[in-house]
Amino acid sequence: MPTVNLWATDGYISTPDGKSIYIWGFTDQEGGSARLPGPTIIVKQEAPITETVVTVNLTNNLKEPVSLLFPGQENVKANGQPVQPQYENDILVSLTNHALPGETITYTFTAASPGTFLYESGTNPFKQLQMGLYGAIIVRPCDYTPHDSQYKTAYGAGTDTEFNREYLLITGEIDPDFHQAVEYGQPYEAYKPRYWTINGRCAGDTMLPDNVPHLPNQPCSSMIMMEPGEKVLIRYAGAGVENHPLHPHGNHTRLVGLDGRLLRNQNGGGTTDLSYKRFTVLTGAGQTYDQIYTWTGLGYNPVTNPIPTTLPNLRNMAIGHLGWTMWSGSPYLGQKGELPPDVVSYNQAGEYHLMLHSHAEPEITNWGAFPGGMMTMIAVYPSGTLAPHQGMLPTEAY
Structure with missing residues (x-):
């Protein structure tokens, strides 16, 4: 059965405007710094009838109690007993059993349903979630087989949830004054986010590769x-304390799962598909969304108008400072525009870029400076050219 070791600790993250912000978070490396978000736990269900029991050992290296909640999981226990809220002097101090500073607590739960889930601290959640004590859980169906298209699914064969690639986007928000007050042990009551994150990063860091050296705690x-x-x-997980309206350009997404439950009704006469399409998904705090996204493009034709895009003549091009050509428009929209400053090149591999971002305008800034915040890109590459490992999360990771 899967066993995960986590440590609650502290650390620092970076923002594109040069700030260094103190955080709390989880790591799976003893003695490591906090990660934002915490390590993703990926488990594959056992064969039918056999329960998939996951063990999580949490060691608390912070100076106040910390706990773990597992929304959507079944039969959750702490040190072998059903979890219980914790009280001191008849005052609720934690939604579940917590570890005191220096202690280790063992949680177990049954992963009874495939889908996307959160794990997060249940102790003083307004403070501890804001500080970064959260992560995601992906539960794979028992028949998941990454190299067989029929069984490479979110919810199991026959559920119409087949996919070619997958991505996990975890939203959060940061009030730097709040974080600084926690760092220095000062009181802080007001709350005003200045940064909004996807996978712990603000744009344009969101579009950098995994594991870049200058973002060690935001991998x-x-x-x-x-x-x-x-x-x-595309798996959305709302890990912060606010709701965020996210949407991709280029097409709607089809929601196939909500909070780790397949949107399909089983009845005596068969099944009813309850999936639906949305252009904007209000990603709620504490909620998860599993969606299928496809792109065929306005005017795209694999023979007559393919990707890579056909670049226009030199009169519609600009020359970069290294001699690279840059294109200021899209052949599918039929428009040309000014190049933003300091851009080196567009379409380096013939790819076509679409935005995915929050529709709340403050949330696409870094402390009011645009662009930033909850913004990333969907890059459509020429057929047969994208590296196989792109969009391939592990079958299991713990």
Whole structure:
């Protein structure tokens, strides 16, 4: 059965405008710094009838109690007993059993349903979630087989949730004054986010690769890469304390799962598909969404108008400072525009870029400076050219 070791600790993250912000978070490395978000736990269900029991050992290296909640999981226990809220002097101090500073507590739960879930601290959640004590859980169906298209699914064969690539986007928000007050042990009551994150990063860091050296505590990119016609499973997880209206350009997404439950009704006469399409999904705090996204493009045709895009003549091009050509428009929209400053090149591999961002305008800034915040890109690459590992999360990771 899967066993995960986590440590609650502190650390620092960076923002694109040069700030260094103190955080709390989880790491799976003893003695490591806090990650934002915490390590993703990926488990594959056991064969039918056999329960998939997951063990999580949490060691608390912070100076106040910390706990773990597992929304959507079944039979959750702490040190072998059903979890219980914790009280001191008849005052609720934690929604579940917590570990005191220096202690280790063992949680177990049954992963009874495939889908996307959160794990998060249940102790003083307004403070501890804001500080970064959260992460995601992906539960794979028992028949999941990454190299067989029929069984590479979010919810199991026959559920119409097949996909070619998958990406996990975890939203959060940061009030730097709040974090500084916690760092220095000062009181702080007001709350006003200035940064909004996807996978712990603000744009344009969201579009950098995984594990870039200058972001050691923010290892996860949120750049989505795909090829025309592919089915991309995009998993949203609302880990902060606010709701965020996210949407991709280029097409609607089809919601196939909500809070780790397949949107399908089983009845005596068969099944009813309850999935639905949305252009904007209000990603609620504490909620998760599994969606299938495809792109065929306005005017795209694999023979007559393919990707890579056909670049216009030199009169519609600009020359970069290294001699690279840059294109200021889109052949599918039929418009040309000014190049933003300091851009080196567009379409380096013939790819076509679409935005995925929050529709709340303050949330696409870094402390009021645009662009920033909850913004990333969907890059559509020429067929057959995208590296196989792109959009391939592990079958299991713990």
